[in-house]
C-alpha cells in the first residue's frame with residue numbers, strides 16, 4: 001500500500017465503504033462487488049484500496065479473531081504480526097513485572113502494542129515505515145494509553161521507559177534474512193537495549209542457539225501445534241532460574257514446560273504400546289527428556305523426537321498414538337497390510353527416514369473405506385512403519 005492509497009482508505013468515505021462491505025469470500029463475489037461499487041460512483045482507486053483491505057481483514061481473522069474487522073493491515077505487516085494469543089503472553093510479562101511505560105521498537109501494524117495497551121500499560125510504539133506507522137496509529141487509536149511514533153527505533157530516547165519489546169523484521173521484500181546483523185533493528189541493538197532495561201525480543205523459532213545469551217530466558221511458543229516464535233526475555237520480564245521454556249497455546253488452553261537448562265535425554269528403549277509426538281515448542285526448547293520422564297517413556301531411537309511408553313498419559317505437550325502394528329518399512333509389505341485392512345485413506349507421518357510421504361502414498365495406491373495413520377521412523381535404529389491410531 002502506498003501513502004496515497006492509505007490516504008484514500010483513511011478518508012471518511014473509505015472507512016465507511018470498508019465497514020459496509022460484506023465478508024470477503026470468493027473471487028466471483030469480488031467481481032460483482034467491484035462493478036457494484038463503481039456503478040455507485042466510488043472512484044476506482046478507492047474501490048481497489050478498500051477491497052484489498054477487506055481481503056487482508058479476512059486473512060487476519062486467523063491471527064486476530066473478531067478484532068480483525070476493526071483493524072487495518074498492510075500485506076507485510078499482517079504477515080509479520082504476532083498472533084493475538086502470543087501478543088497477550090508478551091504483554092502479560094510486562095504487566096506482571098509491574099512496569100508502566102513500554103516502548104515497542106519496530107511495532108509493525110501494532111499487534112503487540114495493542115495487547116499491551118489492552119492491559120493498561122503506557123505504550124509508545126515506534127515504526128520506521130510511514131504507511132505501517134499510520135496503520136498502527138489507526139489500530140491503536142481506541143487506546144488513549146498508546147501512541148505511535150514514525151521514527152527509527154535506534155534513535156528513540158529510552159529515558160524514563162520501564163521496559164522494551166522488539167520484534168525485528170527478519171525478511172526483506174523478497175526473502176528471509178539469515179544474518180542477524182541484517183535484521184532490523186539489528187540483534188546487536190536489541191541486546192544492547194536488553195543490557196540496560198527489562199526487554200523482550202521476539203525471534204524466529206529456528207534461531208541459531210549459539211546466539212541466545214546465557215542470561216536470557218528463551219521461551220519457544222506454539223499456537224495450535226505450529227511453533228511460531230522464540231521469545232528472549234531479560235531482566236524483570238524473565239523468570240528467575242528459567243532459561244528454557246516451551247509454551248503451548250491451543251484449544252486446550254495454555255500449558256508450559258520450563259527448565260533451568262536443556263533437559264537431560266532419557267534412554268532409547270523398546271517400542272511400547274504408545275507413541276508420543278512432542279509439540280514442536282518442546283522439541284525446539286530441548287525439553288524432550290523432561291517430557292519423556294513425565295510420560296514415563298523412553299526414546300524410540302537416538303536423535304529422533306518420538307517418545308514411546310507402555311501407558312497412555314494425556315498431555316498438552318504431545319500427541320499420543322496407540323501402536324496397532326509394526327511392519328518393516330517395505331512398500332510391498334505396507335501395500336499388502338493396508339489392503340488386508342481395507343485402509344483407503346492414509347495419513348503418513350515420518351521422522352528420521354528419508355522418504356517422501358506423498359510418493360509413498362501413490363506407490364501404495366490404497367483403497368477401501370477405512371482410515372489409518374502410518375508413522376515411518378526408526379525403532380531402536382531399525383527402519384519401521386508403525387500403524388497407529390490417535391488416542
Ligand SMILES: C[S@@+](CC[C@H](N)C(=O)[O-])C[C@H]1O[C@@H](n2cnc3c(N)ncnc32)[C@H](O)[C@@H]1O
Nearest residue numbers: 080081082106108110111128152153167184185
Ligand atoms: C516483525 S515487524 C513487527 C511486528 C509487530 N510486533 C506486530 O506484532 O505487529 C517489524 C517492524 O519493524 C519495523 N522496523 C524495522 N527496522 C526498524 C527501525 N530501525 N526502526 C523502527 N522500525 C523498524 C519494520 O518496518 C516492521 O514493521
